[in-house]
Amino acid sequence: MQTSDAVENPINRILIANRGEIAVRVMQSCKELGIKTVAVYSTADRNMPHVLMADDAVEIGPPEANASYLNIDRIIDACHQTGADAVHPGYGFLSENAQFAQRLAEKGITFIGPRPETMHQMGDKIRARQLMEANGVPVVPGFAPGAEQTSMDTFRTEANRIGYPVMIKASAGGGGRGMRVVTSEKELADAIDSARREAANAFGDDTIFMEKFVQAPRHIEIQVFGDRHGNIVHLFERECSIQRRHQKIIEESPSPALDDATRTVMADAAVKAARAVNYEGAGTVEFIYSDVDQSFFFLEMNTRLQVEHPVTELVTNRDLVAEQIRVARGERLSFAQHDLKQTGHAIEVRLYAEDPMRNFLPATGKIHKFAASTRPGVRVDAGITDGSEISIYYDPMIAKIIVHHPGDRSAAVDLMRQALHDTVLFGPANNLDFLRDVLAHKEFRAGRFTTHFIAEHFPTYRGAQVTPDLREIARLSAGLVFFHGGSRLHEEDRRKQERQAVAAGGGDLAPWFDLEGFELWSD
Known part of the structure; x- marks a missing residue:
């Protein structure tokens, strides 16, 4: 499939409504496409690399995210001030905010992402679940209550029907917030109350629903891409089961769990999900997969670029950010399904300022020295440099280290271990040693793991031994x-x-x- 010569929405200057490594990543693709870039920054980020890299930069407020990176009015003002005719939201912050996308459209500014109505449909977990079920996408057995069905007695009845253990989830949730595993009826009431409180505090919405808790689960997601001309493809899977606090820290592709037949069926289900909402741009359909019986079920759809998108870029040799921009300009996808191949094996680790010995408590402080591996096959996406501060205000990610090996998974794991061995990091408490230990674990090396891997094998991390x-x-x-x-x-x-x-x-x-x-x- 060839890219259409006609460009419906010319884009000349893109404002990146984000910070850190994803802002830097978007700017790299913009420069390759010859598009000018605008950075926005809080007063805490004045000297961060993304600010220095952009063609123009606008201060949008104090460090608190609500007053800066989540402030829609300030970001729109920055677009007008700099002449930006498009916004790339990155991930997090306003990336899945349908109101933000709608406000931009009303101002004649292109949002590099799906349509606002799509974001609204998939952002409501209960509505998304119902939509997927109606379109033949497998969903976990569960209970999504209406307004009149929220009594505790109803939840008890439905939990008994589904069968324990069950998972309580926030309808507007994400990042592990508003989630509780319930193993018996005596735990149910407290779990529902605490999940509602957490959901209300995190999302301003205490609506919850309940699903069967899948035993021996893996978290596997499919990258999809669509354009406004009705073309939708998948770019294969990412294995995302290595998590702490329901948040990913290691991703890879291909998944060591899937055979070709299961991979095809899961990818077809993801494309079906995207077609159900006439999806445009980059999106990810997340599934929970059971190692017990090889069944899989729809979890959610993320209507944005994922943190772990480099894994897909490396195994498909495609620039997903550049493709997002082309689609936002109204062009057709530059590839058809038959053009896409999964080549070699890629692994990504997330290097965080956090303390694995204290239940991964976020850490703050200055990066005194960060030196990453320069080996062939190693990619580093970072938004910090020596002297950068990891503050209390934002996600404590330091960098993503990604490797790609043309051979098999074992070779890619060895390359990642070498890359982590090469990495030098002096600064706040971080998870570098922990990542090294995970990569060295025999069960990880064998590809035998579920989302419970860290809880099972590192229940109380004591740190790497000094040799x-x-x-x-x-x-x-x-x-x-x-x-x-x-x-x-x-x-x-x-x-x-x-x-x-x-x-x-x-x-x-x-x-x-x-x-x-x-x-x-x-x-």
């Missing part, structure tokens, strides 16, 4: 640092860094703090 070799490297390299008396670090800051290193389980910093009389980051 004698690393301790010796620290001793031999002591000439690179100064004696305490010559330090320019304030004593309190030094102690804080020591505590962070110890809290992170030692890792790369621990050998230095074990050497009395020396410290890092002295000039």
Whole structure:
């Protein structure tokens, strides 16, 4: 399929209504297409890489997201101020906000994403479930109550009909919020009450529904793409089962769980889901897959670009961001289904400022040094640089490390382990050592895992052990640092860094703090 020569909506300048690595990623594709870019930033992000990379930049408010990156009026004002004729929302923030897309359309600004009505349809989890069921997409057995069916007695009756365990979910939910697993009737009332409270606080909507909790579940999603001319394709699957707190930290493609026949059936179901809403742009249909009987069920559709889109880009050799822009201009998809092939194996890990020893509690602080692997086959998507601050206001992602190997999964896992070994990170507590340990685990290497992998194999993470070799490297390299008396670090800051290193389980910093009389980051 060839791209149409006719461009219905010429796009000359794109405002990226986001920050960090996804803003940088979008700008890279814009530059390749010869399109000017506009960054927006809060006062906390004034010196972040995405601001410096853009052709133009506009400050839109204080650090709090509600006053800046979620402030629709300020973003529209920035479009008018800079002459931006399109907005790319990235992921998170306003990316799935139908009101935002509608407001842009009313102002004559192109939203690089699906139509507002599609976002509204799929954003309501109960409505989406009903729509999928009506269109022959398999859904988990469950109960989606109407306004008149919300009594606790009704929930008890339906839970007994479905069969325990069940999962309580927020209709407007995402990111693991408003979700509760219930194993017996005595837990049901408390779980419903707490899920409603969390949903109300997170989304302003306490509507919930209930589904059968699938045993031995995997989280597998299908990337789909559509245009306004009725063309819809899939770009194969991503395995996203390695999660903590219901949030992904490792993704890969192909999935080690699927055979070709199951892959085809699941992909066809995803295309059917996209056709049900006349989907335009990049979207992801998420399924829960049972290792027990190989059944799968619709979970939700994300009407945006996913964090893990690089995995798909690498196995298909397609630029998904550039394709989003072409579709938003009114062009036909630049590829047909028969043009798409799944080649090699790709894996992505998310490097977070968080403490795996404290239930992955988010961490803050300055990135003193970040150096990623430069091996062939390694890609790094980052929105930080040395000196950047990880603040309390935003998602604590530091970078995404993605590898692609033309061979099999085992070769890709080995390449990722090498890439993580190469990575140097000095700064706040982070999950680098944890990721290394997950990649080294025999069950992960064998591809035998479910969404419970971390809870089962790392229930209480104690941190990586400091090896004698690393301790010796620290001793031999002591000439690179100064004696305490010559330090320019304030004593309190030094102690804080020591505590962070110890809290992170030692890792790369621990050998230095074990050497009395020396410290890092002295000039």
